[in-house]
Amino acid sequence: MSRAVHKFGGSSLSSANRYHAVANIILSQASEGDVIVVSAAGKTTDILVKLWQSYQQQDQQALSDVLALLEQHQSELIQELLVAPFQQSVLSALAGELADISEQINTAQLQEAQLLAHGELWSARLLAHYLKQLDANARAFDARQLLTLADGQLQHETNKQACAQLGLTQYNVVTGFIAADEAGNTVTLGRNGSDYSATLLARYIDAQSVSIWTDTQGVFSTDPRKVKRAIRYGKICRAQANLLARLGNPVLHAKTLTPLKDSTIKLVVRSSFDSSSAATEIVTEGLAKQKRFITNLDNYDLLKVADLHEGEVGELSRVIQHALHHFDHGDDTFLLVPAQYSNQISALLTGRSNLVESNVSGLAIVCEQGAGHTLAAQAKAILAENNVTLRFVSPHDEYCILLCEQQLDTDRLTILHDQLVSVSQELAVIVAGLGNVGAVFIEQLEKQLLRLNQLLPVKLVGLVRSQHMLFNPSGLNPENWTDTWQSQAVPFISKELLNHLSELDYEHKVVIDITASESFSQLYPQFVDAGCHLICANKYAGTAELNWYQALQENLKLRNLQWRYNTSVGAGLPINFALNDLLNSGDKVERLTGVFSGTLSWLCAHYDGSQPFSELVMQAKEMGYSEPDPREDLSGRDVQRKLLILARELGLTLDLDDIELSPLMPQALIDGDWDFFIDNLVLLDEYVSKLAAQAAAQNKVLRYAAELELNADKLVAKVGLKPVDKDDALATLKPGDNIFVINSQWYQDNPLVIQGPGAGKEVTAAGIHSDLYWLSKSLAK
Numbered sequence: 208m209s210r211a212v213h214k215f216g217g218s219s220l221s222s223a224n225r226y227h228a229v230a231n232i233i234l235s236q237a238s239e240g241d242v243i244v245v246s247a248a249g250k251t252t253d254i255l256v257k258l259w260q261s262y263q264q265q266d267q268q269a270l271s272d273v274l275a276l277l278e279q280h281q282s283e284l285i286q287e288l289l290v291a292p293f294q295q296s297v298l299s300a301l302a303g304e305l306a307d308i309s310e311q312i313n314t315a316q317l318q319e320a321q322l323l324a325h326g327e328l329w330s331a332r333l334l335a336h337y338l339k340q341l342d343a344n345a346r347a348f349d350a351r352q353l354l355t356l357a358d359g360q361l362q363h364e365t366n367k368q369a370c371a372q373l374g375l376t377q378y379n380v381v382t383g384f385i386a387a388d389e390a391g392n393t394v395t396l397g398r399n400g401s402d403y404s405a406t407l408l409a410r411y412i413d414a415q416s417v418s419i420w421t422d423t424q425g426v427f428s429t430d431p432r433k434v435k436r437a438i439r440y441g442k443i444c445r446a447q448a449n450l451l452a453r454l455g456n457p458v459l460h461a462k463t464l465t466p467l468k469d470s471t472i473k474l475v476v477r478s479s480f481d482s483s484s485a486a487t488e489i490v491t492e493g494l495a496k497q498k499r500f501i502t503n504l505d506n507y508d509l510l511k512v513a514d515l516h517e518g519e520v521g522e523l524s525r526v527i528q529h530a531l532h533h534f535d536h537g538d539d540t541f542l543l544v545p546a547q548y549s550n551q552i553s554a555l556l557t558g559r560s561n562l563v564e565s566n567v568s569g570l571a572i573v574c575e576q577g578a579g580h581t582l583a584a585q586a587k588a589i590l591a592e593n594n595v596t597l598r599f600v601s602p603h604d605e606y607c608i609l610l611c612e613q614q615l616d617t618d619r620l621t622i623l624h625d626q627l628v629s630v631s632q633e634l635a636v637i638v639a640g641l642g643n644v645g646a647v648f649i650e651q652l653e654k655q656l657l658r659l660n661q662l663l664p665v666k667l668v669g670l671v672r673s674q675h676m677l678f679n680p681s682g683l684n685p686e687n688w689t690d691t692w693q694s695q696a697v698p699f700i701s702k703e704l705l706n707h708l709s710e711l712d713y714e715h716k717v718v719i720d721i722t723a724s725e726s727f728s729q730l731y732p733q734f735v736d737a738g739c740h741l742i743c744a745n746k747y748a749g750t751a752e753l754n755w756y757q758a759l760q761e762n763l764k765l766r767n768l769q770w771r772y773n774t775s776v777g778a779g780l781p782i783n784f785a786l787n788d789l790l791n792s793g794d795k796v797e798r799l800t801g802v803f804s805g806t807l808s809w810l811c812a813h814y815d816g817s818q819p820f821s822e823l824v825m826q827a828k829e830m831g832y833s834e835p836d837p838r839e840d841l842s843g844r845d846v847q848r849k850l851l852i853l854a855r856e857l858g859l860t861l862d863l864d865d866i867e868l869s870p871l872m873p874q875a876l877i878d879g880d881w882d883f884f885i886d887n888l889v890l891l892d893e894y895v896s897k898l899a900a901q902a903a904a905q906n907k908v909l910r911y912a913a914e915l916e917l918n919a920d921k922l923v924a925k926v927g928l929k930p931v932d933k934d935d936a937l938a939t940l941k942p943g944d945n946i947f948v949i950n951s952q953w954y955q956d957n958p959l960v961i962q963g964p965g966a967g968k969e970v971t972a973a974g975i976h977s978d979l980y981w982l983s984k985s986l987a988k
């Protein structure tokens with residue numbers, strides 16, 4: 208049976224709402240038999256520490272205030288989450304424990320570790336009861352019954368046996384942070400001890416994975432609160448994770464990783480605030496490319512040290528499980544030590560060290576093996592240009608340390624990140640649909656890659672057709688993809704495609720949909736979950752049911768991903784750009800009209816009755832103007848979709864059926880299948896010839912027009928055939944051209960007009976390249 212450990216930190220349990228969210232995660236993502244490790248809720252540990260300090264200072268007023276605060280915080284949580292009979296029993300257990308603490312205070316028997324343990328015990332008990340209340344089989348465990356240390360050493364065999372109590376048919380909610388010594392006394396596992404509890408328990412129960420649920424969406428290239436363009440990495444290899452942890456990365460901790468050494472247990476850092484968001488997986492060597500990170504070294508002490516012997520810095524750093532850095536200045540040797548370990552290190556150096564400065568700051572740049580020296584030199588030059596003086600630079604193969612004269616502000620950190628980290632990002636491109644447009648897009652890609660690669664490295668890594676797909680994470684050559692396809696393409700299975708996308712270890716990924724497939728467009732939410740940007744010529748997602756469409760947009764926004772669909776309307780014409788630009792400039796679009804179909808424009812312009820209309824339809828299909836099934840064009844549905852895409856672009860919350868439609872084909876051909884259509888083309892010919900004759904009788908010609916009117920009191924949205932004068936702008940359009948006429952507050956009497964080819968494989972492929980260019984440019988910033 209495969210088991211998992213899920214660990215939830217204090218911020219994930221800080222309120223009743225957070226408990227709801229955590230319970231949802233457990234019920235949806237964990238299974239019975241799994242272990243749920245919890246920290247103390249919210250600020251509980253801080254309050255318990257305050258209580259301990261007040262006890263030591265014998266501050267009676269503070270003691271009673273802090274006890275009251277603890278009681279209030281815990282009982283509020285209990286009352287908000289539990290109902291009878293659980294509420295009463297948990298409240299009365301809490302009252303008993305608080306009375307015991309008071310008694311221990313009064314009799315001077317309070318013990319620090321035992322006091323602090325209450326935070327985790329309360330969380331575990333409350334969560335287990337809350338899960339039971341939700342009809343889940345859950346049981347709370349006190350980790351002091353599971354984890355024993357003797358002389359500070361974990362008793363692995365004993366612990367493993369004790370962990371057999373963690374049942375396979377229940378959710379095992381275990382306290383993090385605490386353990387017991389051989390005499391049964393409480394001991395704590397130190398800072399970030401709950402993460403350590405989680406990986407230890409995973410080892411003892413042979414779990415397959417450990418998820419550390421926290422308040423960030425995984426591990427970033429640098430602090431995302433300081434650098435907006437910090438990159439969230441999907442995968443980090445263990446060696447880099449270890450190094451980051453030793454350098455003090457706030458998300459990963461050195462101790463957490465130790466139990467996983469030599470195991471295949473998967474470690475994932477995920478956000479409990481957005482459980483569906485992508486996460487960071489710590490994978491074994493070789494399964495992730497090496498990344499770059501900038502970690503701030505804040506709150507360090509500078510010690511002057513005498514007589515350091517060879518290898519001593521390494522030994523000391525192993526003891527504290529944190530990297531230490533030393534440098535010589537003049538005749539003196541200095542050691543840079545995280546402030547919390549300063550006393551311990553001074554004690555180990557037995558009188559050979561002096562604290563010369565506190566609160567020094569610097570940074571560590573972690574990079575791919577071998578790049579440390581070059582990066583150190585580059586960082587030094589960039590910082591010098593930005594008036595930052597360095598006191599000490601220590602380059603190593605896979606990282607470098609820089610000690611600055613002054614603390615690095617956000618602007619300078621951003622500059623450094625942009626120039627040293629962002630440049631190492633790559634964009635992986637997956638193209639689906641290699642028909643008319645797709646094939647030309649790939650032909651143009653080879654040349655275009657040269658241009659894109661000047662912005663950021665872009666690689667074609669996947670090709671997808673309706674039956675088969677081809678993947679190569681190291682890159683496919685767009686010039687000879689057909690040869691590789693012949694020998695290496697595998698059947699297209701959407702689940703496999705999604706696996707490939709999630710596995711792809713690139714900082715940026717984009718799926719380019721040049722299919723006309725509705726079912727393929729329905730995979731977009733999963734592409735987004737796998738961290739992919741979207742570019743599409745396909746119109747189905749943009750015209751999908753409103754709730755689905757809005758949820759997709761929300762999801763993209765949440766993950767800071769882009770969706771570009773410039774070519775879904777007007778092929779390569781910049782209609783979406785124009786509308787967005789007007790909106791961004793504060794204008795208000797009042798009317799949007801025109802001819803939005805290349806096929807229908809071409810057909811209407813060419814039809815003069817000398818040739819059956821249906822023959823022209825087949826020519827339009829041949830030329831790659833029409834949809835794969837031209838009935839999508841003739842039914843007016845394609846234009847209806849385009850009008851909806853533009854209406855949504857303008858902020859309207861419409862669905863397809865809100866747009867009135869009159870078709871350019873008889874209903875019988877719409878209702879029948881493709882064979883019926885082919886067998887009855889004569890019905891189409893008669894239908895169109897009759898309408899054309901009626902128009903000619905009025906000295907007019909037929910055009911297929913779209914109209915959107917957005918006045919405050921009325922909304923007109925319709926597409927259909929329109930008889931127009933022969934000198935009308937719609938009538939004089941070149942065959943195949945589209946025209947978009949925009950009336951807005953600023954373009955009221957003299958409208959803004961965009962006109963040009965509205966279909967065709969070359970222009971459409973070029974429009975998709977435009978989307979890819981703008982995506983690459985925005986990612987490369």
Ligand SMILES: NC(=O)C1=CN([C@@H]2O[C@H](COP(=O)(O)OP(=O)(O)OC[C@H]3O[C@@H](n4cnc5c(N)ncnc54)[C@H](O)[C@@H]3O)[C@@H](O)[C@H]2O)C=CC1
Pocket residue numbers: 639640641642643644645671672673674721722723724726727744745746774775776777778805831832833834835965966967968971
């Ligand atoms: N042809 C044009 O002028 C324009 C076309 N478009 C849009 O571009 C898209 C492609 O148009 P064309 O190249 O003309 O169509 P096409 O029919 O020639 O090519 C579509 C390709 O997608 C593949 N495909 C179908 N279902 C698939 C699936 N589930 N997964 C992967 N691949 C699948 C097909 O095998 C085919 O090779 C359509 O959505 C169309 O509306 C947009 C603007 C202009």
Ligand SMILES: N[C@@H](CC=O)C(=O)O
Pocket residue numbers: 774775776777778803804805806807832833834840845965966967
């Ligand atoms: N079939 C469409 C192609 C572009 O979207 C058209 O003819 O306009």
